[in-house]
Amino acid sequence: MGIIVQKFGGTSVGSVERIMNVANRVSQEVLAGNQVVVVVSAMGKTTDELVRLAGEISSNPSKREMDMLLTTGEQVTIALLSLAIKEKGYDAISYTGWQAGIQTEAIHSNARITNIETTKLKASLDEGKIVVVAGFQGATVDGEITTLGRGGSDTTAVAIAAALQADKCDIYTDVTGVFTTDPRYLNTARKLHSVSYDEMLELANLGAGVLHPRAVEFAKNYSMPLEVRSSMENERGTIIEEEVSMEKNLVVRGIAFEDQVTRVTVCGLPNGLRTLSTIFTTLASNGLNVDIIIQGTTDQDTTNISFSVKTADLNDTVRVLEENQDALKFDRIEKEDGLAKVSIVGSGMISNPGVAAEMFKVLADHDIHVKMVSTSEIKVSTVVEKGSMVKAVEALHDAFQLSVVENNEVTV
């Protein structure tokens, strides 16, 4: 008998019928002899609806009051799911974030979990109850209700699993697992049986945000095995864990990609020690995230810095830079829209220095011009024209043989 934490997202609990379905899933784990904690999100579009209501009242609502408002969403789900589980003849008890002992920083809308006081959770499990916990929310030690920001329910599930030293944390979602690339774009995309935490972090944008990076980080720190699987279909998903013995011979594990990428180049910056830090501190303090950064020296006194930003952030980025032109001392800004980022990911790359070169060769063979490059130990990212994105993904998926099932991997 072990402890299993299960997490169901908003779509999986989007109706009474689906909540009954979740109650079934939960019961199965109990029948298998496990103690179960279930973490759930708000039902379907509940959060959007609450945000809309608040928007009718205020264009710039207080974050504290938004936390008070939005946390009701998960509280409704936990009560209904507990009723559904009891209706099936199992004992269940629901806890809000603060009741479940989830303590956070005193920050609204994006707090981090600082501690989980597990006394209540453990006592309820020991009484034979299925414990249903509201995801996405916690409270400060002073009893202020907080939320965890994007991916919050995933983080709640992993944090509880870690605190309870659970055997496993299952993330139920609307996809069946993590794929070698997005199956909506490439029909040879293959579901992975397992990936490492680091690979998952780099693949995070595959499969429509299937698992939030914060939750993966958390799981990695506590070596908590995760399984991403479908709440609708009864098939094995993708396991995320430290040792990926079965597929370790595979250098590249997946191809991640995204369009809506823009390149901004700030020209004629002073070639000084603090230029890089000044420019990106300015952007960060205005809430603007940049991705790939390239610095190229043109002459001794001045330098150009290029970086990629999401297309939606382009106007704000240019505005912030222009407002700070006096302090940053640049000549002009150049921008190029209509770009995309294509990345290969795999922890085997570390010991395979030729992988990046192979990638560039494949792209060149397909007449795809690479505009920017960025490399990490387990990822090589390239910025290409948006029109070449899918062609690049197909070529790389094929070249790195990602649609081939390994010998020692079981097909499902």
Add this chain to the structure above:
Amino acid sequence: MGIIVQKFGGTSVGSVERIMNVANRVSQEVLAGNQVVVVVSAMGKTTDELVRLAGEISSNPSKREMDMLLTTGEQVTIALLSLAIKEKGYDAISYTGWQAGIQTEAIHSNARITNIETTKLKASLDEGKIVVVAGFQGATVDGEITTLGRGGSDTTAVAIAAALQADKCDIYTDVTGVFTTDPRYLNTARKLHSVSYDEMLELANLGAGVLHPRAVEFAKNYSMPLEVRSSMENERGTIIEEEVSMEKNLVVRGIAFEDQVTRVTVCGLPNGLRTLSTIFTTLASNGLNVDIIIQGTTDQDTTNISFSVKTADLNDTVRVLEENQDALKFDRIEKEDGLAKVSIVGSGMISNPGVAAEMFKVLADHDIHVKMVSTSEIKVSTVVEKGSMVKAVEALHDAFQLSVVENNEVTV
């Protein structure tokens, strides 16, 4: 500068527009130099909708989980109202029941308030904030969320007013005050400027449950003045307080009435010491409330006991009695349906022994047959045929001159 507690019911906060209207009301009290605590219910039909959802899952839902579910309703309202108040340029902070320090018994769905820990409320008021508290809910010392049952938000408001030693507690509702009788039945019904707590308790069913008896009891115990007034119209309401100096010369203050009354007579009971207690303990332990009770001795050995029950409870009442016929040792049950109760209420009756006689005379003059009578210090109740109910109310309202405005009362 004083402390004012305001309570707004579900209809008054039923839409974003109405919430903005409530924010206006609240702001006016602050402009007048007062510290304000606002207690609100769930928006409009929110509670009904949540009950419906739970009903789709379970026909007999756990009371604990229903409390978890329903308390989200007020939490949505407090967040939205706080946003609306802030939008008007005033500072506001919302608190759930547990955050506001409302401690209750460890009973779900119908808990009593045991204590209010006011540290947070006072600190927020002293910081110049308008405090918005979720009505109807509290928590046990162990952090279990509870609800206060029917009239819960009224009780929350009065309890907070008492704990903060507020100057006043205003109950905003969809009627303009307490009337001499139900204005929907009698167009000469007149709004009372003030009534005593006891009179309010006896008149509780006038004006469609305008104020819950529990809240009146609470206010009486703490001598907290209440004002029942309209959230829509800007006119003076009815003040409920101990001293009703302005109208003390009026013996009868109001006429209460209700239909859906049934008389049950249990015939041939043993004429023993414990007969009364046995029969009504049996009914009470089955959750059945009786109203007027009359015992008439027929001979030395047996007795008949008549009582009135709500028509909706008639079948259950008869069933419970029949199931316990062996223990209760009665011969048979007689029942009479289609009855109504008409009562005159007024604290001046205590010193006016002729009032009951006057009532019976008025009814007899109008050919209204009285089937049962019950008297208290400030109320005389009669059970009559349903068809005579309105005629009885009209006759009594006229005879006791309730539509006449007293000399020293200001018309509004």
